[in-house]
Amino acid sequence: MQISRRHHRPRPGRPGRLRPWSSDASGLLALYGVSGTLCLVGALFPPTPVTPRLSNAVLAGVATLVAGYLAWRRDRLPRPAAHVLLVGFTVGVWACVANAGTEAGAVAAGAAIVWVCLFAALRLGGRAARAHWGLASTGLALALAHSVGGGHGWSAFVLIALSALVAGEMLARANAELQTLSRTDTLTGVSNRRGLEVEGERLLRRVLRDGIAATVAVVDLDGFKGVNDAHGHAAGDRLLKLQAAQWLAGLRLGDVIARTGGDEFVMLLPETTPSEATDLLARLREVSASRWTYGLAQVRADDDLGAVLLRADVELYAAKQARCDAVAPPAAG
Numbered sequence: 001m002q003i004s005r006r007h008h009r010p011r012p013g014r015p016g017r018l019r020p021w022s023s024d025a026s027g028l029l030a031l032y033g034v035s036g037t038l039c040l041v042g043a044l045f046p047p048t049p050v051t052p053r054l055s056n057a058v059l060a061g062v063a064t065l066v067a068g069y070l071a072w073r074r075d076r077l078p079r080p081a082a083h084v085l086l087v088g089f090t091v092g093v094w095a096c097v098a099n100a101g102t103e104a105g106a107v108a109a110g111a112a113i114v115w116v117c118l119f120a121a122l123r124l125g126g127r128a129a130r131a132h133w134g135l136a137s138t139g140l141a142l143a144l145a146h147s148v149g150g151g152h153g154w155s156a157f158v159l160i161a162l163s164a165l166v167a168g169e170m171l172a173r174a175n176a177e178l179q180t181l182s183r184t185d186t187l188t189g190v191s192n193r194r195g196l197e198v199e200g201e202r203l204l205r206r207v208l209r210d211g212i213a214a215t216v217a218v219v220d221l222d223g224f225k226g227v228n229d230a231h232g233h234a235a236g237d238r239l240l241k242l243q244a245a246q247w248l249a250g251l252r253l254g255d256v257i258a259r260t261g262g263d264e265f266v267m268l269l270p271e272t273t274p275s276e277a278t279d280l281l282a283r284l285r286e287v288s289a290s291r292w293t294y295g296l297a298q299v300r301a302d303d304d305l306g307a308v309l310l311r312a313d314v315e316l317y318a319a320k321q322a323r324c325d326a327v328a329p330p331a332a333g
Contacts, residue, residue, distance in 0.1 A: 020074075022075045022076075023123055024077050024082040025073060025075070025077040027119050027123055028070055028077075028082060028085050028089070028119070029070045029071070031086075031089050031115055031119060032063045032067050032089060033063070035059075035092065035112060036060045039060040039063065039096070040060035043056035043057040043060060047105075050101035050102060051101050052099045055095060055096075055099045056096075059095060059096065063092070066085060070085075079124075082123065083128070086119060087132070087135065090113070090132070090135060090136045090139065091139070093116070093136070096112075097140060098142075099147070100147050103152060103156075106143070107148070107156045107160070110144060110160045113140055113161070113164045114163055114164045114167055116133075116136050117129055117133050117165065118167055118171055120132040120133070120168065121171040122171055122172075122175055126169070129168040129169070129171075129172050130168070136164070137157075137164070137165075140161065141157050141161075144157050185258070185259040187237060188241050188245075188259050189241075189244065189248075190247075190248065190258055191256060191257065191258035191259070192258060192259060192260075195256075195258055196260060196305075199258070200305040201305065203256075203268050203270055204303060204304070204305065207299050207303070211301070212270060213272060213273045213298070214268070214270045215273065215274050215276075215296055215298050216266065216299060216308050216312050217266070217267040218264070218266055218295045218297075218312040218313050219264070219266070219293070219316075220292060220316060220320070221239075221263035221291070222290070222291040222292055223290075223291065224263035224290075236263075239289065239290055240259075240263065243288060243289055243290055243292075244257070244259065244265070246287055246288055246289060247267075247288075250280075250284045250287060251284075252280075254270055254271070255267065255270070256268040266309065266312075278296065281294055293316060293323065294315075294316060294319065295311075295312045295313060295316030295317070295319060296312055296315055297309070297315065
C-alpha cells in the first residue's frame with residue numbers, strides 16, 4: 001500500500017550517474033538547440049547576400065547560453081522558468097522575422113511560432129498555450145509588417161497564426177484527454193494510483209504553503225474476497241463500482257478518492273481534521289452498500305505521500321485487528 005517517496009519526489013541521481021531530464025527542460029532544449037543551430041548555420045553560411053550574419057550569430061550565442069542553463073537545471077526546472085524561456089524563444093523568433101532580409105526568410109522564421117504553441121499545449125496546458133499564442137501572434141504581426149509589409153505580410157501572418165492556434169488547440173485537448181485517462185481507474189471512474197500521486201502532491205503543497213489541516217483515509221472493503229469467491233468477479237466489480245459511486249456522491253467538493261488496487265481505496269480530505277474526517281466517514285457508512293474499514297492519518301507539513309499513507313495503513317490494520325478480536329470466540333479454558 002505504501003507509495004515510495006522516490007515515486008513522486010524525484011531526487012538527484014547517485015554520483016557518477018546522469019540525472020534524468022524533465023520534459024519541460026528537454027522540450028525547451030530541443031527548441032533552443034534547433035533554432036540556435038539554424039542561426040549558427042545562417043551566420044557561417046549565409047544563403048543570401050542580405051542574410052543578417054551578425055544577428056544570427058548573436059541569437060546562436062544566446063541559444064547556447066540558454067542550452068547550458070537547461071543542462072544545469074535539467075530535472076529541476078521550475079514551471080515559471082519554462083514560461084520565461086518560452087517567451088524568450090518567442091522574442092528570438094520575432095528578431096529573426098524582423099531581420100530576415102527576404103520575404104521567404106521572414107515567413108520561414110515565423111513558422112517557428114507553431115513550435116511555441118505546440119510546446120505550450122503539450123507541457124503547459126491549453127490556457128497557457130492560448131496565452132503564448134496571443135503574445136507570439138502579436139509580435140509576429142509587427143515583425144512581418146516590418147520585414148515584409150503589404151498583403152504578403154498579412155497573408156503570411158494569417159496562415160502562420162491560424163496554423164499555430166489550431167495545432168495548439170488540438171494538441172492541448174488530446175493531451176488533456178490522455179492525462180485524464182492515465183489518472184483514472186477504468187472500472188470505478190475514480191482516480192488511480194497515478195492520479196493519487198498527482199493529487200497527493202498538490203495537497204502536500206497546500207499544507208506546506210497555506211498551513212491547512214488535511215487528513216488521508218485508507219479504506220479497505222470487508223469480506224470482498226468472499227464476494228468474489230461466492231458470486232464471481234463480475235459481482236465483485238459491480239460492488240466496487242456501486243461503492244465508489246456512493247462515496248463520490250457523499251464526498252465534498254475538493255475531496256479526492258482513488259482506487260489503489262483490488263478493494264483498496266484512498267481518500268484525500270483537504271481542510272479536514274481527523275475528528276471531522278471521522279464524522280464524514282460515519283455519514284458515508286450510513287449510505288454504503290458494503291461494510292468497510294478505514295485508517296486515518298493527519299498530513300504534517302514535513303510529510304511526503306508515502307509517509308502519510310503508511311501511517312494511515314497502520315491505523316487501518318489496527319482497526320481490522322480490533323474488529324477480528326472483538327468477534328473471535330473466547331479461548332477454551
